[in-house]
Amino acid sequence: MVKAKARPTPTAAAKSAVAGGGEVSTETPRRSARLQQAAKKKRSRDASLPPAPAPARHRQAGKVLCAPEISDKKTVEGTINDAEIESIVLKLWNFTEEERVPYYNRLNKKRANMALAWYNENNPEDCYEFTSVLLHDVCNFCDGGVCHVHINFKARNVTTNSEDLFFAELALINNVFDQYSGYTTTACCIIDGNCLGGLRNVLLNGCFLREERYDEKNCYACDEKIKHPTGSTYKGGHYAEDYLVQGIL
Numbered sequence: 001m002v003k004a005k006a007r008p009t010p011t012a013a014a015k016s017a018v019a020g021g022g023e024v025s026t027e028t029p030r031r032s033a034r035l036q037q038a039a040k041k042k043r044s045r046d047a048s049l050p051p052a053p054a055p056a057r058h059r060q061a062g063k064v065l066c067a068p069e070i071s072d073k074k075t076v077e078g079t080i081n082d083a084e085i086e087s088i089v090l091k092l093w094n095f096t097e098e099e100r101v102p103y104y105n106r107l108n109k110k111r112a113n114m115a116l117a118w119y120n121e122n123n124p125e126d127c128y129e130f131t132s133v134l135l136h137d138v139c140n141f142c143d144g145g146v147c148h149v150h151i152n153f154k155a156r157n158v159t160t161n162s163e164d165l166f167f168a169e170l171a172l173i174n175n176v177f178d179q180y181s182g183y184t185t186t187a188c189c190i191i192d193g194n195c196l197g198g199l200r201n202v203l204l205n206g207c208f209l210r211e212e213r214y215d216e217k218n219c220y221a222c223d224e225k226i227k228h229p230t231g232s233t234y235k236g237g238h239y240a241e242d243y244l245v246q247g248i249l
């Protein structure tokens, strides 16, 4: 229960502070109250002035730097926190191809930002921010009953300002009703000149597979244009006979 503005107890000093002196009995407590009010206003003004130096130091704080950079952009479409795009995609089946493109671009941007957040967390010496992803630099496929995404995107090193090409793998292994439709990042790394394109075309052209069914060094789900790291840093696409490729559009 809140009473209408409770009056202070009727001491001489308090009456002085509230009523401006009309009910004051002595000069000393009125002056004291005014001085206190003036000091309070000054503290309030001072407190509102200098927030600038703190963020400046914060930006130089290494790993911590990445979190605010991402969260600052959460209202921009296609970022890691863009939950709306997940529900929009479910309604796209009646759209024309041209109508779907902007939504898939937005979804791919979100997936890239998800992967980049994973990379920054696992590589605290680096800090990258997303710059671009092309629609056809993404491959969606199922492997072993799990939906995967292999994606190439570009990101900028906030320290050196250099732009690098990334490969990332996301897999649908969480709750499909979460804000990422169940996808989580399982691999993300910088691609250098020593990369391998996908070998999907090898299968489509009827070429014989190598003898071993599992090829840890190559991906048979993606086209050649999707660049993969060498080695077995990602999980999907290695079982050459086993995958089901799904077109993006």
Ligand SMILES: [Zn+2]
Pocket (backbone or CB within 6 Å): 139, 150, 198, 219, 220, 221, 222, 226, 228, 236, 237
């Ligand atoms: Zn692949």
